[in-house]
Amino acid sequence: xxxxxxxxxxxxxxxxxxxxxxxxxxxxxxxxxxxxxxxxxxxxxxxxxxxxxxxxxxxxxxxxxxxxxxxxxxxxxxxxxxxxxxxxxxxxxxxxxxxxxxxxxxxxxxxxxxxxxxxxxxxxxxxxxxxxxxxxxxxxxxxxxxxxxxxxxxxxxxxxxxxxxxxxxxxxxxxxxxxxxxxxxxxxxxxxxxxxxxxxxxxxxxxxxxxxxxxxxxxxxxxxxxxxxxxxxxxxxxxxxxxxxxxxxxxxxxxxxxxxxxxxxxxxxxxxxxxxxxxxxxxxxxxxxxxxxxxxxxxxxxxxxxxxxxxxxxxxxxxxxxxxxxxxxxxxxxxxxxxxxxxxxxxxxxxxxxxxxxxxxxxxxxxxxxxxxxxxxxxxxx
Amino acid sequence: xxxxxxxxxxxxxxxxxxxxxxxxxxxxxxxxxxxxxxxxxxxxxxxxxxxxxxxxxxxxxxxxxxxxxxxxxxxxxxxxxxxxxxxxxxxxxxxxxxxxxxxxxxxxxxxxxxxxxxxxxxxxxxxxxxxxxxxxxxxxxxxxxxxxxxxxxxxxxxxxxxxxxxxxxxxxxxxxxxxxxxxxxxxxxxxxxxxxxxxxxxxxxxxxxxxxxxxxxxxxxxxxxxxxxxxxxxxxxxxxxxxxxxxxxxxxxxxxxxxxxxxxxxxxxxxxxxxxxxxxxxxxxxxxxxxxxxxxxxxxxxxxxxxxxxxxxxxxx
Numbered sequence: 001x002x003x004x005x006x007x008x009x010x011x012x013x014x015x016x017x018x019x020x021x022x023x024x025x026x027x028x029x030x031x032x033x034x035x036x037x038x039x040x041x042x043x044x045x046x047x048x049x050x051x052x053x054x055x056x057x058x059x060x061x062x063x064x065x066x067x068x069x070x071x072x073x074x075x076x077x078x079x080x081x082x083x084x085x086x087x088x089x090x091x092x093x094x095x096x097x098x099x100x101x102x103x104x105x106x107x108x109x110x111x112x113x114x115x116x117x118x119x120x121x122x123x124x125x126x127x128x129x130x131x132x133x134x135x136x137x138x139x140x141x142x143x144x145x146x147x148x149x150x151x152x153x154x155x156x157x158x159x160x161x162x163x164x165x166x167x168x169x170x171x172x173x174x175x176x177x178x179x180x181x182x183x184x185x186x187x188x189x190x191x192x193x194x195x196x197x198x199x200x201x202x203x204x205x206x207x208x209x210x211x212x213x214x215x216x217x218x219x220x221x222x223x224x225x226x227x228x229x230x231x232x233x234x235x236x237x238x239x240x241x242x243x244x245x246x247x248x249x250x251x252x253x254x255x256x257x258x259x260x261x262x263x264x265x266x267x268x269x270x271x272x273x274x275x276x277x278x279x280x281x282x283x284x285x286x287x288x289x290x291x292x293x294x295x296x297x298x299x300x301x302x303x304x305x306x307x308x309x310x311x312x313x314x315x316x317x318x319x320x321x322x323x324x325x326x327x328x329x330x331x332x333x334x335x336x337x338x339x340x341x342x343x344x345x346x347x348x349x350x351x352x353x354x355x356x357x358x359x360x361x362x363x364x365x366x367x368x369x370x371x372x373x374x375x376x377x378x379x380x381x382x
Numbered sequence: 383x384x385x386x387x388x389x390x391x392x393x394x395x396x397x398x399x400x401x402x403x404x405x406x407x408x409x410x411x412x413x414x415x416x417x418x419x420x421x422x423x424x425x426x427x428x429x430x431x432x433x434x435x436x437x438x439x440x441x442x443x444x445x446x447x448x449x450x451x452x453x454x455x456x457x458x459x460x461x462x463x464x465x466x467x468x469x470x471x472x473x474x475x476x477x478x479x480x481x482x483x484x485x486x487x488x489x490x491x492x493x494x495x496x497x498x499x500x501x502x503x504x505x506x507x508x509x510x511x512x513x514x515x516x517x518x519x520x521x522x523x524x525x526x527x528x529x530x531x532x533x534x535x536x537x538x539x540x541x542x543x544x545x546x547x548x549x550x551x552x553x554x555x556x557x558x559x560x561x562x563x564x565x566x567x568x569x570x571x572x573x574x575x576x577x578x579x580x581x582x583x584x585x586x587x588x589x590x591x592x593x594x595x596x597x598x599x600x601x602x603x604x605x606x607x608x609x610x611x612x613x614x615x616x617x618x619x620x621x622x623x624x625x626x627x628x629x630x631x632x633x634x635x636x637x638x639x640x641x642x643x644x645x646x647x648x649x650x651x652x653x654x655x656x657x658x659x660x661x662x663x664x665x666x667x668x669x670x671x672x673x674x675x676x677x678x679x680x681x682x683x684x685x686x687x688x689x690x691x692x693x694x695x696x697x698x699x
Contacts, residue, residue: 190511191510194508194515195505195508197508198503198509198515199494199497199503199504199515199518200504200508202485202487202495202498203498205486205491206485208485208486209483209484209485209486210485212447213479213484215446215447215467215471216445216446216447216467216470217498218468218499219468219495219498220466220468
């Protein structure tokens, strides 16, 4: 391709997915939008964990705890037994609270590394679960709490009060939240890319590959280890807020150890240390059980949810499937979906053009969207 | 030779690096025993000795990875002993490793890691792509390219390090150390494992670096030919003690040195033989091995060097 066409191509590659994502609420029913929302929330959390485990090489089993801090933090800051602050402020505070929780843990995170940190963070999940059950006044105990809807500039991201319709399509909670989630995901993508390609990202990679080399290159090892933990917790907090908003209710049982492991599965499937990979892995792990539940009756060997015991439910089936996916990926593509796409790209790029050594080999899977999708594009309604 | 010294590096002159009475013990084993030497500003100072003599331990003390039981290391007026490695790096002491320790990513990524201490962009400014962080990245990337050019890596700047040849990866390490704009450069066996061509090229690079950047270089090396050609001064260690010190010519004739390498009190003809025989790594090692095989302490003494954190074999991927 010519050099003049390249930026144009890049721009198209950036805008086209964005355009499609913005148009989806006009075509999809709310079930699919909800799947998308859960996936977006998971993607934000997975980016955070990828930064910690993939880039900095620090295993964390406590991601569910920080998701819970974000979710419950938002509920408490915005809700009735709580501060009752404007939802946007509550969201920012919830993210900061998750970061602070990570900071409190950072004396441990700064000293303990790798597998040992994984075990140490395991404790967080159990402590968190216990607190969620016992601190009734804040968390609502076993039954959890309902979540205040997000409100931005007078527009409540919830169905009910007003009959908002855009281009003839009624805009309920899912449609409105969709754009909010998209904006948060774009922000996450933008910031995480900045971190990874900048000075902190290089220091974290050095920390993972050789602590000795990192330290003699001038990287304060313990400080960067704890910083990675705090940043990862903040992304988890943001994900927690979006999870709370999409579920409209937070319950303690959701934030268990299985959730932490799901996030680890996401970043492994996606490819450790890559933002695009983490997002792809998050969509895969989150959407798969829900999509399978939707089509349970049409799938062979999979029974509808809640049918006779001994049969394979969609949740179990999807767990088998992504268990198999992890094994396949570890065997055939240890660098995950991200690595798979990159190698495919390299091959495609190499075959048609004769001069193979192209600078910028490590091109991103997808360029970072630098604009926030604030306004839905004008599309024809079906 | 080339008058671009000030154009490629900060004009700040190096200061003497003084190692004073440094003793390092590992669980009863004395790896360094009251070792002292001074690296004159702008000179090439070689630390040599048979396997297990304490050379790498010495480097690990200089770069702050080990804390000595006693003694001190000073750079100019600044005491280095007791400082964390990253602080020592920030003061202008950079090092390479015996077995290559690079990080994942391109050559450029690795060199930019070397700029860490000289740059400021933190988590927030990098995440938000703030203008000053973007600008900083751009200017330092330009400087990293210059350094890559200096060591002959400019063609590989955007290639992943993992794809480079052994010799080139060694260069990446040196370039990364140079990216700290060090005043003292510690090179741990810069030509180990290289073939003759690569070795000649590496010697050329060290010469160029010294001439252009005007820094002090401390060199640990087995290759006696290289040491004799490059070094202004040589310190010889054996079993953790300094057994000789002086110019390459003086050291070559020193009876203590000959005894350490050959195990006999050789005369001057032996000295000539030795310098020839010790010209390659293998020869120096085998001479040593043949003569110390009978001494139990010889095997024991090689322990700390092999196990120290300065030789992280598992990390050199």
